[in-house]
Amino acid sequence: MPDRLAVGLVSRTYFNVPLWIAQDQGFFADESLAVEGTIFGNASQEPPLLDGTFQLYIGSPEVVMQNAAAGGPLRLIAGNCGRLVHFLIARAPFRAIEDLRGATVGIFNFKEGTFFHVKAMLAAHGLNYPGDYQVKETGGVPPRHKALLEGTIDAGLQSVPWSTVAEEAGMNNLGDATDYVPDWQFVSVNTNEAWASANRDIVVRFLRAQQRATDWLYGHRQEASAIAARELPAPLAQAEQAWDFFTGSGALARDMALNRKGLTAVMATLRATGLLPVGAPADPDFCINDGYLREARGG
DSSP: OOEEEEEEESSSSGGGHHHHHHHHTTHHHHTTEEEEEEEOTTSOSHHHHHTTSOSEEEEOSHHHHHHHHTTOSEEEEEEEEOSOOEEEEEOTTOOSGGGGTTOEEEESOSSSTHHHHHHHHHHTTTOOTTTSOEEEEOOSHHHHHHHHHHTSOSEEEEETTHHHHHHHTTOEEEEEGGGTOOOOOOEEEEEEHHHHHHTHHHHHHHHHHHHHHHHHHHHOHHHHHHHHHHHTTOOHHHHHHHHHHHHHTTOBOTTOOOOHHHHHHHHHHHHHTTSSOTTSOSSGGGGBOTHHHHHHTTO
16 A cells, blocks of 8 residues: 655646656556645645645755754655746836836735745836735635735746746746845745655655656656646647746756755855844755755665
8 A cells, every 4th residue: 555645736837747747657557646736825734744745845955944944844855946037017007127116915824935036026127015015815726816916916926837828928027036035945845744754765765756847857858848838727839838938948947956055045145134142053054955855866
């Protein structure tokens, strides 16, 4: 009987394609795993990782860093998306970042991810939070796209292919987040070390299947795009554009390694915003256990 794993996912975005491939192609089944991915939205991943609702979570590293700095058991065990893949998308009336004065910008939440990047992008154009614009929590990229269409927000960071979907709907692309934040570990594979250390073989098998799926994605543009189009969901042409972007830029880490320079940038931002204690370690090793990944890769 396969071992069951509950994996938390933020939203239906391209970061999850390796997991969907591993399900579709039987890579998890080959490892005797039954993996269920659950969309968890913008709720914190900390409580469900601590109480065992999820054994693994594919999401941002910020909350894990904060938990580990406070002496908690959460750890980063592998990479996923090692750079930002977002563009600032705005409704038709807004044609430049400077036009967003007084506007409402959608963010994931106030403690991680897009909030920090929005502030960096707008500050570079003389707009500072909270005086010059408002923000609204929307959750991940698909609900943020819905909020843009409905007009409940004026702008928001959107990843590929949702940024393309928005532009084809008549919205404006105001810039690439990597031009403002070049180094950032955006998505990682996270776990509760107390559970993982007691279930090491399961963790290794999961990561081995994910690595196999990532390799398969890079080598199968058409088939991977069909899976992405079905699961996102998105038109096939846009899923193919997303494959080109994520593989061409290396944004989806082929070796599943964590971007330590990007992690250091995350930590610096958390420290500057008071979300990480000033005395927290400067080296990200305090919140990482990459031994599971090394074993999964045969190292």
